[in-house]
């Protein structure tokens with residue numbers, strides 16, 4: 001399906017609408033246009049220390065309310081229901097319409113505008129939906145069909161003995177990798193493609209290898225999850241935020257169970273060997289999932305990559321190549337980075353996936369409304385993600401436990417810098433070391449690792465994350481530590497990793 005060009009959408013681009021009004025207004029969108037908005041940053045965050053004063057979190061801003069009055073509209077691939085009020089806060093996003101719609105908006109935005117492309121083709125969404133319909137969905141249907149035939153064929157003969165969803169050796173559905181320059185809408189595209197796939201009954205596996213964002217998880221991690229249900233439109237991160245996971249308590253929205261690995265650094269280049277090791281781990285759990293569930297197998301993988309500016313250097317290519325191989329990528333989408341497209345095209349031109357498919361490289365338009373997030377905004381987002389993990393949000397408040405324990409009961413491991421530790425020749429190297437008690441631990445968020453403190457550091461380093469705790473206080477004299485935990489469960493002998501990033505942002509006392 002291609003979306004027909006609709007002429008005469010007008011020439012007015014990004015026409016600002018009056019902002020900072022609290023009154024209710026109606027916004028009418030022509031087909032192919034979008035309402036872009038930035039809501040207020042979370043209030044309360046910078047003035048009170050939530051680790052010592054949890055009640056400060058309940059005073060969250062009221063945000064902006066949006067109701068679809070007529071027509072149809074979507075946020076990043078997920079449809080808005082008619083006449084339902086959606087509340088957005090701490091969000092930079094857009095509401096897009098294919099058919100045209102009218103929205104009722106109440107409350108003020110920091111910034112808002114209506115974007116009307118000159119012609120439908122000028123919207124990046126045309127290329128995106130074509131990718132979905134013509135390339136991805138087509139492959140999904142082919143795999144579904146062959147899985148059906150296969151089951152039919154074997155009906156009554158024998159049970160699946162390989163433990164694998166029957167599809168046998170045929171390729172799974174599409175594995176699409178989204179890369180490109182920073183702030184071009186890569187994550188938005190991943191969300192949109194996942195939204196479209198689930199709308200058509202699919203269950204795509206979405207993975208993020210960008211440690212700065214943490215899909216369904218905290219920053220500093222890489223993760224993957226099956227998206228088998230509708231995504232939460234009101235989530236500041238459109239269904240990718242940490243509140244969509246069960247570790248943060250009972251939830252109003254269908255929860256997803258992500259597989260999470262702890263990188264503990266901001267950028268891939270901060271520890272390429274660790275990133276590659278964790279990517280391998282994540283990919284192998286993704287492969288297992290694709291084998292296990294037919295719907296997931298048919299839907300395939302949507303992989304969000306860290307941003308890359310300009311021509312990739314050797315390390316950049318190594319990183320992309322690792323992802324392509326580990327996830328058996330057969331479609332690479334590049335947003336707004338011509339040099340990257342060229343490099344990847346040359347690199348994979350002659351190559352085949354493990355299933356014998358060609359690897360295609362497509363360049364699509366970026367989301368021209370993707371807004372570079374200033375460091376202050378990113379910091380706010382990060383802080384809010386951590387806060388949300390422990391305390392929930394306006395919709396649902398969580399009550400984390402505050403526990404006081406003897407330091408010596410815990411197994412805290414400090415991540416070493418790559419330079420301190422990394423020697424590619426030495427596989428027995430020390431990559432984590434037991435951390436001495438230190439007041440510097442205060443306010444850090446540590447990852448709870450699914451391993452035993454008695455395991456070798458190399459095992460702990462590459463084991464999955466179970467959850468997080470936040471250190472509220474350190475008493476060096478009495479060797480005691482106070483921390484917040486979202487669950488009642490004891491840590492047992494599970495190791496904790498103290499990473500390098502994100503640094504604790506609370507330099508203030510409550």
Ligand SMILES: Nc1ncnc2c1ncn2[C@@H]1O[C@H](COP(=O)(O)OP(=O)(O)OP(=O)(O)O)[C@@H](O)[C@H]1O
Pocket residue numbers: 034036037091092093094181182183184185186187188189210305306307367368369370371372
């Ligand atoms: N058309 C649009 N209108 C308004 N906001 C948008 C639009 N497209 C994307 N955004 C917003 O812009 C921000 C950046 O987009 P996104 O996270 O998708 O970019 P990215 O390329 O993944 O960034 P990074 O390089 O940091 O990973 C997000 O807050 C997103 O919701």
